[in-house]
Amino acid sequence: MSRLNNIAELEGKRREIIAGDKEKTAAVAVCCGTGCSASGARDVAAEFERLITEKKLAVQVKTRVTGCHGFCEQGPLVVVEKAGSSEPDDNAGSGDSNAHSAGAGPGSKGLFYCRVKPEDAGEILETSVLKDGVVDRLLYNDPVTGEKFRSENEVPFYAHQSRMLMGYNGRLDPGKIEDYLSVGGYSGLAKVLKDLVQPEDVVNEIEISGLRGRGGGGYPAGSKWELCRRAEGEAKYVVCNADEGDPGCFQDRSLLEGNPHLVLEGMIIAAYAVGASEGYIYIRNEYPLALKQVATALEQAYEWGLLGDNILGSDFSFRIRISRGGGAFVCGEETALLSSIEGLTGEPNPRPRPPYPTTKGLWGLPTLINNVKTLAAVPEIIRKGGSWHAATGTDTSKGTMIFSLTGKVNNTGLVEVPMGMTLRELIFDVGGGLPEGRTFKAVQTGGPAGGCLPAEMLDLPIDYEKLREAGSIMGSGGMIVMDEGTCMVDVARYFLSFTVDESCGKCTPCREGGKQMLALLDKFVHGTALERDLSMLFELATAMQNSSLCALGKLAPNPVLTTLRYFEDEYRSHFQQWRCPAGVCRPLISYIIDEDACTACGRCVEACLAGAITGEKDEVPVLDDQLCTRCGACRDVCRFSAIIVE
């Protein structure tokens, strides 16, 4: 591939690619995101490839190995698109700013198959690709209503989303820059170079869009860009924070794996706006696929002249390098991340602020740090204008947010919803509610440093301010749903133990405070807490929130503070009645055999590894509380619900 020397050449190339794609009558897209790959999507993709080569169908049928579609629960996912009826968006390639209907997002109308196995490939190819039939058994089947859905857009999980960022993932092969161009890729960059020549105009467009930092802080991206643009320095940097460390979060990962060029384009536009000449993508080393895809994408972008010197024939030059993180959670904190890029000690030291990185960042020079999701939103904003982005969302929070929906919910996976959607809509409409008629108890938003919100808060619209008022944070978009079988003290202890583990230990409140709070929570779990421990816990959490050096320490007490605020009774029952209402804290519960329900089948006797359950056949067994380790194995094997937890 030769270099693209100007914008006209880029548009010519794009038309060429789209025309080439039009010759194909059908496309089979196999999701090979990390989730689907784990359920065997690679084999499915290989099988499709093999069959297509075998049957000499390569001329008509295009196979695409795509990034994550978000519905990991149902993976491996396969989408079959047919020419004409299934062309999702005819104008997508033109870069025209009115191409998309606002808010709907670029979804797919193709046939949507889930839990596909390699042996199903042949049937799909025969029925749906070569003919117009449907493989009924592989369609998505709603677990509640039993209804079947044909296309991605109809599935309730997708129907309530607006996939502005994630939508492209299913439509392109992340390893091919051509695919990205065919959906309108790099037209944002072209627009910047052609129409919005002044960096001020680019920044202005971002300001109009109301885009806010998606890394969790929610700092207005426009203001940050403006600060960095105005800052003086011999060089400037743009850094993309892809150090996604929250357990159970994989939005950044999915974007980088599924659509790396989108992030690159965002970075290039940001660099143009602030006047940066070099950039870094800081990716965790635990994301091998993301690293690979980004490296490939960078190589292609350099080759095509979209990165490097004189981008698209302009006098703007920009280079991006990959910096690999070593797995420390605190490196997601921006100043710690900078230290790590600079090659300082593996243990990051959050720097005191101000000065903020926009004036004194990487190697003391002005640096713009944005999260993957923030940068990924940029190309579309430039393409369609800031006001298009500002049309979605609430007064203060615009656009969409990607959440990792996990825990006790039917449809786990990545969901992208407009800001302002209520928690209820997100969990019950998109997420499909809780399984097996379990009742909702709480939801933890914002990862381990976020807060637990109770059922009363379900109608809370999701935006930065509302979540903060409720004591939680947007964070990187974790969303863990919990049912009645979850002990809130245990939850607080679990999340706190994560942040204590990941604390760098530099400042006193985070290092010592976290340790002391964990010790106090242990007392609650063991039932040895006292009334004064409750107030001490609150004081410690408040002091830690007020006085820690960086955001990790300031946010770490959130789970404790919110559970104290909304579930104080549960804490109290741990030391006043010595019982754990959810039946989780082992020292406070005991297993009892219900003699009326027991049929003396003897399964529990076999299952008990501690030897605590003894009994002859045809006799109700006896449970020795002294020997019982509260592992719950007996309850799991009992078919008659005869083992009760008290």
Next chain:
Amino acid sequence: MVTITINGLDFKVREGSTILEAARKNGFEIPTLCHHEALEPIGSCRLCLVELDFGENKDVVSSCTYPIEVDGLVVRTETPAVLQARKMNLSLLLGRCPGVKCLQDLAYSWWIDITALPVLGDYNEECILCGRCVSVCREAIGKDAISFAFRGVDRQVRSPFDQQPEDCIGCAACAYLCPTGAVKVTEEEGRRFIAPWKSDLPLARCEGCGIPVATVDTSDCVDQKIQEAGLPPESLRPLFKTGVSEIASTGSVPVKSDERELLCPRCRRRRVTESVARLPREKQDLPLR
């Protein structure tokens, strides 16, 4: 110069100076443990907290790390939130190092219970992990012999691989700056031991009276620094070495000379006085520094 309001009083301070400097200069007391004038702000002990008033928003920040760059910053040094957080942080440090005198003294003066929090680790722990030793070694001495190891609750100050660090010159600046006395230095049989880093270095003796003056490496390091700096001899105050005979003959201190001797401060003073006394009368009013 920018204006800052501290506890309701306006002051003009140099732009870029920290809140702590401004407050201390104007007589406000702010407690610190990790701060030291000779070092870059560290910001780890979190005792120097102050409250910033931005109208609607109030923010608790560490004063030692906060540079005053804009006019009209409103600072309060003793609000309830600040005092509570300071006390809690002191309690937390006492929960780590119950036996450290400077922490106990602060606790008594603030009327807080030194047993408010349980001691979760070693009762004999003396290091509060303020990081002064690490900073002084890196910034002032330029050696970087010690560093933080591990993270979170396991954080410690250690030498590389927990062995005698190659870069340590035994200057004991770390011990000098340690606020709690956790860095123990002993001298025995002509060697200096710095316990936490396992440093064991030979001492150089005064050529006049024979008492140990400093480690050999420290003396060499000072020599090297004098040379590297390329300073005129008159502007320095040589720590240990003076070429007394050359002062006598040329009237200036030599920068490098084999004849220079390692002397303890007392012997150096005596030797210089003696040599000056031996000079002819007309040369006796030469500047000695």
